[in-house]
Amino acid sequence: MRTALSMQGHEAALLRLAALTPLAPATLSALSAAVAQAQPVRARRELLSEGRAIEAPRLLVRGWAARVRQLPDGRRQFLNFLVPGDVIGLSDVPRALSTATVIAVTDVMVATPPEASDLPDLAVAYSLARALDEAQLLAQIVRLGRLNAQERIADLLLELYERLTQNGLARGNAFDVPLTQEILADALGLTSVHVNRMVQQARRDGDLQWKGGRVTLTDPVALAQKIGRQPPRVQEPAATM
Amino acid sequence: MRTALSMQGHEAALLRLAALTPLAPATLSALSAAVAQAQPVRARRELLSEGRAIEAPRLLVRGWAARVRQLPDGRRQFLNFLVPGDVIGLSDVPRALSTATVIAVTDVMVATPPEASDLPDLAVAYSLARALDEAQLLAQIVRLGRLNAQERIADLLLELYERLTQNGLARGNAFDVPLTQEILADALGLTSVHVNRMVQQARRDGDLQWKGGRVTLTDPVALAQKIGRQPPRVQEPAATM
DNA sequence: CGGAATTTTGAAACCTTTCAAATTGGGTGG
DNA sequence: CCACCCAATTTGAAAGGTTTCAAAATTCCG
Numbered sequence: 169m170r171t172a173l174s175m176q177g178h179e180a181a182l183l184r185l186a187a188l189t190p191l192a193p194a195t196l197s198a199l200s201a202a203v204a205q206a207q208p209v210r211a212r213r214e215l216l217s218e219g220r221a222i223e224a225p226r227l228l229v230r231g232w233a234a235r236v237r238q239l240p241d242g243r244r245q246f247l248n249f250l251v252p253g254d255v256i257g258l259s260d261v262p263r264a265l266s267t268a269t270v271i272a273v274t275d276v277m278v279a280t281p282p283e284a285s286d287l288p289d290l291a292v293a294y295s296l297a298r299a300l301d302e303a304q305l306l307a308q309i310v311r312l313g314r315l316n317a318q319e320r321i322a323d324l325l326l327e328l329y330e331r332l333t334q335n336g337l338a339r340g341n342a343f344d345v346p347l348t349q350e351i352l353a354d355a356l357g358l359t360s361v362h363v364n365r366m367v368q369q370a371r372r373d374g375d376l377q378w379k380g381g382r383v384t385l386t387d388p389v390a391l392a393q394k395i396g397r398q399p400p401r402v403q404e405p406a407a408t409m
Numbered sequence: 410m411r412t413a414l415s416m417q418g419h420e421a422a423l424l425r426l427a428a429l430t431p432l433a434p435a436t437l438s439a440l441s442a443a444v445a446q447a448q449p450v451r452a453r454r455e456l457l458s459e460g461r462a463i464e465a466p467r468l469l470v471r472g473w474a475a476r477v478r479q480l481p482d483g484r485r486q487f488l489n490f491l492v493p494g495d496v497i498g499l500s501d502v503p504r505a506l507s508t509a510t511v512i513a514v515t516d517v518m519v520a521t522p523p524e525a526s527d528l529p530d531l532a533v534a535y536s537l538a539r540a541l542d543e544a545q546l547l548a549q550i551v552r553l554g555r556l557n558a559q560e561r562i563a564d565l566l567l568e569l570y571e572r573l574t575q576n577g578l579a580r581g582n583a584f585d586v587p588l589t590q591e592i593l594a595d596a597l598g599l600t601s602v603h604v605n606r607m608v609q610q611a612r613r614d615g616d617l618q619w620k621g622g623r624v625t626l627t628d629p630v631a632l633a634q635k636i637g638r639q640p641p642r643v644q645e646p647a648a649t650m
Numbered sequence: 651c652g653g654a655a656t657t658t659t660g661a662a663a664c665c666t667t668t669c670a671a672a673t674t675g676g677g678t679g680g
Numbered sequence: 681c682c683a684c685c686c687a688a689t690t691t692g693a694a695a696g697g698t699t700t701c702a703a704a705a706t707t708c709c710g
Contacts, residue, residue: 221645237551240637245554247547261536263645267544295501303508305546306488310478312553313486313598317666348688357554362666364690380675396481404462404504558698589656603698605657621707 178203181229181279184253184335188296195290198282203229206279209272215256216270222257224280231276232346234355235268246355248304249273249328249347253335255281255297274346296403303400312357317366319395320356322375326397329388342384419444422470422520425494425576429537436531439523444470447520450513456497457511463498465521472517473587475596476509487596489545490514490569490588494576496522496538515587537644544641553598558607560636561597563616567638570629583625 182199185191191199206229209215215226215233228250235247247268250256256270256278284291307327311320328345332338349367350360358366370376375391377384385391392398423440426432432440447470450456456467456474469491476488488509491497497511497519525532548568552561569586573579590608591601599607611617616632618625626632633639 219642235547237547239551239555243555245551247550259536259540261540261644262533263647264540265642265645267540267547267641267643292503295503299500299502299505299508302543302546305543305550306476306478306508309488309546309549309553310480310486312550313596314480314484350688355554359667360689361668361691364688365666368690400508401460401506402508403502404506406504591656600699601657602659602700606659606698609658 178206178229178277180252180335180337181227182253185290185293185297187334188293188300189289191289191293192287195282195287198287198290199227202227202279202281204279206230206277209276209278211272211275213272214269215272215276215278216266216268218266218269220266222259222264222266225258226256226278227281228252228254228256229277229279232273233270233276234273234351235270236354237268244354245357246351248301248308249355251328251331251335252337254301255294258294258298258301273351299402300400303402307400315395317356317358317362318370320358321352321363321366321370322391322395323397324352324356325376325383325385326388326392326395327399329383329385330399340384341386341388342382344381345378345383346381419447419470419518421493421576421578422468423494426531426534426538428575429534429541430530432530432534433528436523436528439528439531440468443468443520443522445520447471447518450517450519452513452516454513455510456513456517456519457507457509459507459510461507463500463505463507466499467497467519468522469493469495469497470518470520473514474511474517475514475592476511477595478509485595486598487592489542489549490596492569492572492576493578495542496535499535499539499542514592540643541641544643548641556636558597558599558603559611561599562593562604562607562611563632563636564638565593565597566617566624566626567629567633567636570624570626571640581625582627582629583623585622586619586624587622 178200181203182196185199186196206227211231216222218237230252233250233254233256235250236244237247238244250270257264257266282290284294304327307323311323315323325345329338329341329343332343337343347355348360349363353360353363356363367378371378374386375394376386422444423437426440427437447468452472457463459478471493474491474495474497476491477485478488479485491511498505498507523531525535545568548564552564556564566586570579570582570584573584578584588596589601590604594601594604597604608619612619615627616635617627
């Protein structure tokens with residue numbers, strides 16, 4: 169019998185997938201079984217390598233990961249961050265190659281999720297996960313292309329806040345963000361120096377607190393309004409008969 | 410009987426899809442039949458609206474389109490460009506909503522492509538199309554996040570060159586680019602003024618010619634090398650035998 | 651041919667980067 | 681529990697790339 173603590177750590181991934189679409193008991197138990205087999209991977213290790221074959225999808229159970237691309241001259245760009253409940257390497261292409269490297273940002277736990285072939289509800293969940301992932305990529309493009317430094321930071325934090333809230337990893341308006349300002353800079357197309365200055369300004373503006381890897385948004389709704397952010401919607405709610 | 414000219418216009422889309430994966434004669438004729446029914450849509454019209462339901466996928470047969478997002482304050486960001494052979498609104502999410510607006514950049518012809526359910530090869534083609542589309546989004550993120558203005562322009566033009574070459578719309582190193590510098594700016598996260606200056610510089614550097622909507626790359630290979638570009642690969646080549 | 655859209659030019663302002671160096675924070679060993 | 685070290689954050693000043701605001705020149709199209 170697992171402890172309450174380890175249960176909680178694993179719950180996030182299940183919570184997230186179940187939030188996407190209603191899951192049958194059989195599906196949930198298949199997922200639980202998979203999650204129970206999760207393996208640890210150290211921070212900085214690669215979970216997937218750009219240009220290499222994608223073996224099987226992995227479910228991120230605990231910790232943070234990220235998709236990254238490295239340029240020949242050393243510049244790097246984080247494409248998006250992955251949090252518990254996110255699935256890595258979902259692809260229906262035969263002999264698919266990874267189009268980006270996925271690295272563990274923190275120590276993580278990853279599991280091999282069940283095949284969706286016999287679980288229609290899980291297939292839907294995977295579809296939705298992919299669609300949301302794509303929507304987040306579009307949001308990232310807009311961030312980099314049309315938002316200034318302050319807006320980029322606020323917008324990304326809001327996205328993370330929304331995602332972590334969904335899987336129960338935010339408490340109130342606070343959540344852990346295990347990212348250095350340098351990683352943040354490489355995600356936001358800025359330098360770490362400038363990220364630092366802009367985070368300080370956000371603090372001065374009273375928009376947030378950020379200490380020891382934990383962020384508290386003063387007023388997420390007001391902040392979203394301030395920068396004109398709207399959360400992604402990929403599916404019409406089911407008709408209520 | 411169609412004229413050679415109109416044939417050529419329609420061939421691009423078929424050529425592109427067939428380039429993704431080998432297509433059976435039955436699939437090709439289903440596609441041809443669909444393409445023959447293509448409907449015209451005027452430039453600037455929306456083919457898909459952000460937040461609205463996706464009815465059915467559309468195959469872009471002729472002309473250019475683009476995915477766009479508009480910010481509340483009027484700023485806009487082009488997410489990617491669509492050329493003949495690209496499929497719009499591929500999604501396996503039930504009751505899917507569009508996550509971006511798709512507009513016709515030029516006058517276009519769009520068709521309703523065949524369902525993939527009975528044509529396994531077409532299903533593979535669609536998968537590959539989606540995977541390539543995603544790879545292009547990742548490339549766009551890197552462009553905006555880590556390339557400077559000159560590199561962004563060169564990189565995007567190279568991507569378009571590669572794509573148009575694939576479907577037979579490039580002749581030699583030249584191809585039509587029906588984009589104003591303002592649209593280009595909104596795709597590259599720049600201002601049209603700066604795009605203008607940087608295009609002029611690229612001309613002075615001898616990297617390209619650009620007159621009347623037609624671009625000629627002096628030396629695509631050298632240019633790709635110069636900016637460290639590598640084309641996306643989403644699939645391992647099939648084993649020989 | 652005329653008018654609108656697009657491209658081009660100039661100068662100044664602005665946001666972000668660069669380059670160092672100082673400071674703080676967290677983790678480890680004594 | 682303190683000393684020490686490395687990573688991460690913070691600060692300053694100057695340089696740089698990009699934007700802004702106008703206005704002129706050019707091209708496109710009916």
